[in-house]
Amino acid sequence: MHSKPKILIIDDEEVVLDSCIQILGGESFQVSTALNGSDGLRLVQELQPDLVIVDLKMPGISGFEVLDRLEEIDPTIVMIVITGFATVSSAVDAMKKGAYDFLPKPFSPEEFRIIIRRGLEKRKLILETIMLRHEKELLREHFAHIVSHELKAPLNAVQQNIFALEFELSGVLNEDQKEKLVRIKVRMEDLLKIIDSWLRIISVNIEELEKNFSPIQMTTPIYKALENIETIATRKNVEIVSSFGVKLHPVWGDVLSLSEAFVNIIGNAIQYSRDGSKVIVKAEENGTDILVTIKDFGIGIPKEDLPHIFEGFFRVKSGQAAPTGHGIGLVVSRQIIEAHSGSITVESETGTGTAFYIRLPKYFIEKSNKS
Ligand SMILES: Nc1ncnc2c1ncn2[C@@H]1O[C@H](COP(=O)(O)OP(=O)(O)OP(=O)(O)O)[C@@H](O)[C@H]1O
Ligand SMILES: [Mg+2]
Structure with missing residues (x-):
């Protein structure tokens, strides 16, 4: 994650926004706020936050719609919803829509800090998983390249030379030498088959x-x-x-x-x-x-x-x-x-x-x- 995690809070109550800023005050986070869903979504595109906190009950675009749009814009953003006491069941609905956690109002500074910390840890895990997947993919491609170019190509060349040698020496070799040549050819073929097997295993690309x-x-x-x-x-x-x-x-x-x-x-x-x-x-x-x-x-x-x-x-x-x-x-x-x-x-x-x-x-x- 970037050095300072970016947090966006979308809530139509200015007092809530102010108290959130106060709780998160200091140098650790880059906090932005929006008073409604459409401003919030514009800021999401602009700032690419790590964590978005959304009030479910807002005039205009509802919190649920914001969640839907957020999922479309960037499914890796961690979403946390704030709800009034009466709407705990809608918080459950929000979690079904992809929200990671919810915070009922009113909440204490400590509760808010804990939920932010957990949300950011989740975001870190998501980013790490994406990075690992990407690295695995690079490794797979790299390995396939090494196996096919650095191993298979020279072995093919050796095999061709053995065939040529066998042809040129036909009639000259004694039985013992012929047998050795046959053994070399068999081993060579086995090696090439194993390399093809490796290539087949690593070429099953699930995303493709x-x-x-x-x-x-x-x-x-x-x-x-x-x-x-x-x-x-x-x-x-x-x-x-x-x-x-x-x-x-x-x-x-x-x-x-x-x-x-x-x-x-x-x-x-x-x-x-x-x-x-x-x-x-x-x-x-x-x-x-x-x-x-x-x-x-x-x-x-x-x-x-x-x-x-x-x-x-x-x-x-x-x-x-x-x-x-x-x-x-x-x-x-x-x-x-x-x-x-x-x-x-x-x-x-x-x-x-x-x-x-x-x-x-x-x-x-x-x-x-x-x-
Ligand atoms: N239907 C089966 N009956 C008995 N043994 C089986 C059966 N299917 C698989 N096996 C055993 O499982 C092993 C692995 O099977 P797998 O198909 O992966 O490799 P393989 O048949 O040896 O070689 P290939 O890579 O050419 O398919 C086989 O070597 C065999 O010992
Ligand atoms: Mg088989």
Whole structure:
């Protein structure tokens, strides 16, 4: 926060304003006042205060309208309402509108100072959170840049040179040397795959994803995913049995990223199933959610491993996991599902099978007004 916190008090009673100024007197704050809502809102634009104290009962623009406008102008401003004794219930309404706290009239200087201190602490936390989020985003971008440019590009160049060398030396190398070259190539490929996995994990940008959200049918990304993995299922002779509720309530989401999540989860179900078995894919309404169940009758996941499978780069060690995976499918899927305000849970028993449950909240109109 700036060195001197800026406080704006909007109240139609001059005596209240005067006493607030007196209580806050001294050098610690930059205090401004307004006698009505419209002057107050003009000052908010001009001064960009940290904290605004609003009287709920004012002639002209009411305190409630001021709160609404303040939220629109800058949702990070901390708002505190002052109310008469008779209007404590409206103070509760004000808090529903985003006010952080309320102060019933008459109040003592000490009560006023405490509420101001708490409000400013809240403001500090809000600003710190915004800053941390921004730093995290910068770090993510920076890391993605380092991984793709500083690591991946030189490794690609090394790989190309190995290919060239192999071609130039063909016929010259003995068996032992050829084997060493093969080992170098395999290690190189593994490294590049791991780098691609890192890049995929850090490239799930929630804010970017949210820009593509619209009301969709949950079945749309599921069908897309099923199309994608049909050949893998056929190759493994796994039958996918799907059952979708008729006319499901829509969800608020992005078809492409959700279908990526379903490709991962249904893909796992196929991959970790026995040849010739079934995978069940079900979508239904469940209270305020749409619930998707993906159930297989495959190798299952040991109990002690269950808490770790969403962590990233984790693979069940008991020897039965597919040889090709990198343990990123589930972490990326969880990121995508959580970006949709949803959840993913799992139940499993070794030797019997695994069920993943994906819940996404049903979409209601207010949501689109909020966003
Ligand atoms: N349906 C399932 N049945 C049994 N084990 C599973 C199932 N789904 C996931 N797992 C276990 O969880 C681990 C993590 O899954 P995840 O999809 O993240 O990675 P992966 O399949 O190993 O590799 P990839 O990154 O290619 O998806 C897997 O290695 C596997 O051990
Ligand atoms: Mg996988």
